[in-house]
Amino acid sequence: MALRELASLEKYLGLKKPNKYSTQGDKKVPVLQNNNGPPLVGQVTIACHLVKEAKRAELLGDGAEGRAVVQQWLEYKVTKLDCCCKEDIKTILKDLNLYLQDKVYLAGNQFTVADTLMYYGIHPLIVDLAIQEKEQYVNVTRWFDHIQHYPGVRHHLPPVVVLRNRIYTGRLH
Amino acid sequence: MKLFLSEGNPHCLKALAALQVTGVQCGVHYVNHEERVVPFLSRPAVPALLLPSGLHLFSPNAICRYFFEVNGQESSELCNQWLEWEATDLQPALLQGLYLAVLQGKGSEVSNLLQGHLNVLEQSLSKGGTPYITGDAVSVADVVLWAALYPVLSESLLALGEHSSLKSWFDRVAAMHSCQSAAQKVLQGKGLQGMKSYMQRQPVPQSSQSRDAQPCNSN
Numbered sequence: 001m002a003l004r005e006l007a008s009l010e011k012y013l014g015l016k017k018p019n020k021y022s023t024q025g026d027k028k029v030p031v032l033q034n035n036n037g038p039p040l041v042g043q044v045t046i047a048c049h050l051v052k053e054a055k056r057a058e059l060l061g062d063g064a065e066g067r068a069v070v071q072q073w074l075e076y077k078v079t080k081l082d083c084c085c086k087e088d089i090k091t092i093l094k095d096l097n098l099y100l101q102d103k104v105y106l107a108g109n110q111f112t113v114a115d116t117l118m119y120y121g122i123h124p125l126i127v128d129l130a131i132q133e134k135e136q137y138v139n140v141t142r143w144f145d146h147i148q149h150y151p152g153v154r155h156h157l158p159p160v161v162v163l164r165n166r167i168y169t170g171r172l173h
Numbered sequence: 174m175k176l177f178l179s180e181g182n183p184h185c186l187k188a189l190a191a192l193q194v195t196g197v198q199c200g201v202h203y204v205n206h207e208e209r210v211v212p213f214l215s216r217p218a219v220p221a222l223l224l225p226s227g228l229h230l231f232s233p234n235a236i237c238r239y240f241f242e243v244n245g246q247e248s249s250e251l252c253n254q255w256l257e258w259e260a261t262d263l264q265p266a267l268l269q270g271l272y273l274a275v276l277q278g279k280g281s282e283v284s285n286l287l288q289g290h291l292n293v294l295e296q297s298l299s300k301g302g303t304p305y306i307t308g309d310a311v312s313v314a315d316v317v318l319w320a321a322l323y324p325v326l327s328e329s330l331l332a333l334g335e336h337s338s339l340k341s342w343f344d345r346v347a348a349m350h351s352c353q354s355a356a357q358k359v360l361q362g363k364g365l366q367g368m369k370s371y372m373q374r375q376p377v378p379q380s381s382q383s384r385d386a387q388p389c390n391s392n
Binding site: 079 | 212216224225228236
């Protein structure tokens with residue numbers, strides 16, 4: 001999974017030559033053989049390396065604050081999303097929904113690599129949501145729909161239908 | 174800018190040590206374990222840093238990284254790699270170890286649980302031949318890893334007999350006054366007992382050995 005996500009990130013970044021990856025350990029942690037030094041291990045580490053290689057440093061966030069926020073969501077993706085069990089899903093969606101209430105992207109107003117990886121990580125959760133649940137997490141689905149239509153991001157993942165008009169309005173009355 | 178900490182929470186040691194090592198100006202507020210500092214998270218998350226922009230950082234490693242960057246030390250690729258390893262690999266094992274030691278009185282099992290991780294660190298330190306993990310100067314990776322290991326290493330739950338490079342590194346970081354005083358403030362010199370009330374409020378960690386429930390995102 002992590003390897004396919006990195007391959008999609010490479011395509012998004014427009015890197016000409018696809019890298020070859022291996023994995024290590026039971027958890028299949030991605031490893032990138034690096035010509036300029038020791039191999040790089042871990043999805044977040046490799047993703048940030050690819051962004052720099054593509055000379056797209058702006059995708060790592062703006063200023064010390066922006067960069068810390070981006071790193072936080074990248075860490076969230078690999079620690080919380082990638083190994084979440086059923087009980088965690090509702091909490092994750094609820095928290096993200098509240099967080100995204102007043103934001104266009106995870107780092108605020110700027111699209112970053114955190115949006116890309118979080119989108120890959122949350123895709124399996126969104127696919128499983130019923131329409132009514134999608135409306136319950138309306139900020140998450142809005143963000144998700146925005147990112148899946150962001151030019152060049154979706155790649156290995158099928159599109160998920162997100163309705164823009166509410167069907168279930170019962171709770172509001 | 175405000176840093177929220179709670180006493181007896183081992184994750185807070187990272188944030189306070191990083192703040193003191195870098196000397197960044199930031200107000201420190203102590204709250205209780207239940208306090209919901211980060212408005213969008215359902216579970217209390219401390220340490221938390223309220224940034225000047227009004228955004229919150231709730232990941233201890235992101236907080237440490239931010240302090241170092243404000244101080245002019247941007248995290249290198251090697252640093253990134255250690256921080257990711259700490260969060261994804263070391264932390265789950267550590268939490269399980271602390272759970273066993275603090276709440277179940279099974280401190281003797283911690284050693285087995287963490288042996289592999291200690292070997293990784295020992296190998297890297299002895300091969301690298303530098304006093305700190307990523308080179309000749311203290312980096313965010315040193316502070317994060319030291320603070321993560323402090324609760325188990327300072328309580329002698331683990332013998333570092335065969336890990337001589339790791340032991341010298343640990344003692345070297347521990348000798349820094351800013352780290353010493355952070356440990357004293359967060360853990361109050363009460364050792365494992367001091368963490369009890371925090372650990373009791375945490376969900377039972379998933380055992381890596383008996384993982385019967387498959388994570389939903391595994392393939």
